[in-house]
Amino acid sequence: MPARILVVEDNPANLELVCYLLRFHGHTVLTAVNGEDGVAAAEAHHPDLILCDLQMPVLDGYQVLERLRGRRGGAAIRIVALTAFSMPNDRLRVLDAGFNGYMSKPIDPETFMAQVEEHLPPPLRSAPSQAT
Amino acid sequence: MTPDLAGLIANESPDALILMTDQGRVLHWSKAAESIFGYRGQEAFGQTLATLVVPPEHAEEQSLRLRETLSEGTATYESVRRRKDGSLLYVDVSTRLLADGSAPPRVLSAEKDVTHIKVRRDAKLMEARFRDLLESTPDGIVMANPTGHIVIANTQAERLFGYEAGELLGRSVDMLLPQRYRHAHVGHRSNYFQQPRKRSMGSGLDLSGLRKDGSEFPIEISLSPLHTEESAFVMSAIRDISERKRFEHALQEKNQELANANQAKDRFLAGMSHELRTPLNAIIGFTGTLLMQLPGPLNEEQHKQLRMVQSSGRHLLALINDLLDVSKIEAGKVDLQLESVDCRLVLEEVAATLQPQAHSKGLTFELQLPEQSRPVTSDRRALCQIVLNLASNAIKFTETGGVLLMLHQDTSARTTEIRVHDSGIGIPESEQTKLFGAFTRVQSSRAGAPEGTGLGLHLSQKLAELLGGRIDFRSVHGEGSCFTLVLAKD
Numbered sequence: 001m002p003a004r005i006l007v008v009e010d011n012p013a014n015l016e017l018v019c020y021l022l023r024f025h026g027h028t029v030l031t032a033v034n035g036e037d038g039v040a041a042a043e044a045h046h047p048d049l050i051l052c053d054l055q056m057p058v059l060d061g062y063q064v065l066e067r068l069r070g071r072r073g074g075a076a077i078r079i080v081a082l083t084a085f086s087m088p089n090d091r092l093r094v095l096d097a098g099f100n101g102y103m104s105k106p107i108d109p110e111t112f113m114a115q116v117e118e119h120l121p122p123p124l125r126s127a128p129s130q131a132t
Numbered sequence: 133m134t135p136d137l138a139g140l141i142a143n144e145s146p147d148a149l150i151l152m153t154d155q156g157r158v159l160h161w162s163k164a165a166e167s168i169f170g171y172r173g174q175e176a177f178g179q180t181l182a183t184l185v186v187p188p189e190h191a192e193e194q195s196l197r198l199r200e201t202l203s204e205g206t207a208t209y210e211s212v213r214r215r216k217d218g219s220l221l222y223v224d225v226s227t228r229l230l231a232d233g234s235a236p237p238r239v240l241s242a243e244k245d246v247t248h249i250k251v252r253r254d255a256k257l258m259e260a261r262f263r264d265l266l267e268s269t270p271d272g273i274v275m276a277n278p279t280g281h282i283v284i285a286n287t288q289a290e291r292l293f294g295y296e297a298g299e300l301l302g303r304s305v306d307m308l309l310p311q312r313y314r315h316a317h318v319g320h321r322s323n324y325f326q327q328p329r330k331r332s333m334g335s336g337l338d339l340s341g342l343r344k345d346g347s348e349f350p351i352e353i354s355l356s357p358l359h360t361e362e363s364a365f366v367m368s369a370i371r372d373i374s375e376r377k378r379f380e381h382a383l384q385e386k387n388q389e390l391a392n393a394n395q396a397k398d399r400f401l402a403g404m405s406h407e408l409r410t411p412l413n414a415i416i417g418f419t420g421t422l423l424m425q426l427p428g429p430l431n432e433e434q435h436k437q438l439r440m441v442q443s444s445g446r447h448l449l450a451l452i453n454d455l456l457d458v459s460k461i462e463a464g465k466v467d468l469q470l471e472s473v474d475c476r477l478v479l480e481e482v483a484a485t486l487q488p489q490a491h492s493k494g495l496t497f498e499l500q501l502p503e504q505s506r507p508v509t510s511d512r513r514a515l516c517q518i519v520l521n522l523a524s525n526a527i528k529f530t531e532t533g534g535v536l537l538m539l540h541q542d543t544s545a546r547t548t549e550i551r552v553h554d555s556g557i558g559i560p561e562s563e564q565t566k567l568f569g570a571f572t573r574v575q576s577s578r579a580g581a582p583e584g585t586g587l588g589l590h591l592s593q594k595l596a597e598l599l600g601g602r603i604d605f606r607s608v609h610g611e612g613s614c615f616t617l618v619l620a621k622d
Contacts, residue, residue: 013414017421024426055406084409087402087456106413106449109420 003124005116006030006047008038008064009082010056014105018051018082025113035059039067042077049120051103054083054094062097069098080119082107148223148243151230156180156198159238168245170216181241185213187220201227201239212279213243219304220279221247251281251302254363258284261360272370276305277363292372294344305368310342341370350377394463401459408452416445447585454587458570461594468511468598475508475515475539475548476501482519483537490527496534497527506541508548508622510599518592522552522603522615525588530556533612548619559607567605568593 005027009015012033019029030045032038036058042050050068054061061081068074080101081094094102101119103112117125142149148165152158161176169176169185176184186194190212200207207227212220223243231237254277262284266273272289276282285300293300293308306314341351350373358365419442421427423435430438460466483499490497519537526535533555540549559567566572571586589603596603600620607613 011410011414014410014417017414017417020421020426021417024421084406084413085402086405086409105409106416106445109417109424109426 001124002026003048003120004028006050008032008052035064038064050079051082150241152239154237187214201229205229222250254283274368275365280304310340349374451585454585457591470509472507473510473512476505478515486523498536500538514595518595521588521592526552526554530554546621550617552615555612558609558611558613560609
């Protein structure tokens with residue numbers, strides 16, 4: 001099932017890579033190039049999943065998370081950190097902060113979609129990844 | 133004698149004259165009593181002598197002497213009194229019972245301050261016995277009598293506190309301490325005489341000495357009791373620890389600087405890793421989408437060239453990861469999770485990971501495990517990382533034949549060795565010494581030989597050391613190599 005996925009990412013090349021892969025697999029993609037725009041887009045469009053970079057201008061990923069979770073119904077938002085911070089503590093820090101998941105860069109395009117699928121609401125997951 | 137003259141004598145006598153009831157309550161307190169003991173006449177009136185000026189440890193003696201006076205008519209004795217400010221003094225006491233029958237019996241007590249006479253006597257004795265000895269020690273030494281008066285101080289102590297020779301004699305030791313410690317010190321000192329034993333006063337306390345000019349300096353004091361036939365004394369050895377304090381302070385600052393530098397380095401490494409990965413994401417990612425032919429088909433040459441971009445990108449990523457690992461080990465930041473590990477499972481895991489790679493190169497990959505194995509206490513992840521590295525090196529540098537991975541445990545010597553044999557190109561003797569250095573690659577005889585990050589063995593050796601072991605190797609150029617991970621004895 002196609003999902004509506006918001007990608008919040010300030011690096012144009014990385015934004016294009018992620019969007020390309022998501023669109024290729026049939027998903028509808030919304031984009032934002034900084035944290036503030038990300039929060040606005042999330043509130044305006046209520047996407048099924050948010051993939052959010054951590055280090056960004058205006059608002060960083062943690063601040064985006066804090067704002068979205070702080071809103072009514074914010075606890076139900078699915079938001080996954082997609083970051084080049086990949087020291088052993090970073091994963092824990094991300095999950096402790098309240099993200100639904102952690103994905104590290106560089107991404108592997110061959111396994112990327114399977115990881116994304118895991119974080120989609122169950123009805124939107126495609127058959128193969130449900131099996132894995 | 134006129135009454136005036138009698139009053140004059142009573143008032144001006146240098147000795148304290150005290151008139152008491154037969155219960156020891158003060159009725160009259162002379163001017164000398166005021167100046168010797170520090171209490172005014174009004175303060176003293178109606179109080180018992182015992183509560184006013186008798187230290188607790190002399191209370192019993194005092195009541196004994198009062199009873200003696202009441203029964204015998206007089207008593208003469210030497211005792212210790214406590215002034216209003218807490219300081220102690222020696223007194224010679226003469227008492228006399230006044231009972232003319234017309235009034236209730238009263239007691240007259242004349243008390244002479246003999247502290248300085250005693251100090252001088254003790255000082256003379258101490259000088260003769262201990263002066264030479266005291267002058268020969270590097271510490272400042274001060275000896276005090278039970279009332280806290282200095283009976284001898286060596287030159288080092290005088291110099292330490294800024295006094296002239298002999299100037300400390302007869303003074304209270306309390307004056308060598310800043311005002312804020314004195315009250316506690318009086319109590320401390322009187323307790324010390326109750327239970328004298330050798331001890332250090334400096335440990336754990338920040339003590340200061342007070343110089344004559346009012347300046348303070350950090351000191352360490354050790355106390356020991358000294359008994360002579362005449363009396364008990366306390367000897368204080370005093371050391372100026374300004375220098376040590378300065379070193380401690382400098383060391384603390386240095387430590388803080390180091391901690392800051394370390395933090396800065398950690399931040400730098402984390403930042404560097406992030407900044408390097410960010411462009412690699414697009415490089416590896418788009419190379420991947422192209423190779424998956426998502427945008428469209430590739431011809432053979434395009435495919436080949438993109439594979440090179442991909443492997444170079446992955447190489448760069450491996451390099452970043454290894455560099456971070458090395459710097460973590462060097463900063464001592466690796467948290468080992470020690471647990472009981474069955475080495476056979478580790479080797480099986482490594483074999484399962486690498487067998488496809490070996491087979492695709494046309495190499496055999498054998499695993500030789502004993503039927504029984506003794507678990508070792510180690511970090512599973514680190515162990516895995518080392519073996520994986522040694523075994524993948526073996527595959528990398530072998531073109532024909534194969535790789536043998538084996539576990540060898542000696543029960544009697546309690547040693548565990550994991551060996552990786554290969555029939556590869558081997559390592560020339562000239563290269564063997566620099567094998568474990570960072571970024572040193574063995575010159576390969578073959579053009580286009582596969583390249584590692586140059587950090588693999590360096591990292592493995594460091595990890596092995598962390599685990600309490602080491603990596604040994606034997607190699608004959610052109611015939612093959614054997615790398616052995618020797619684990620710590622269990």
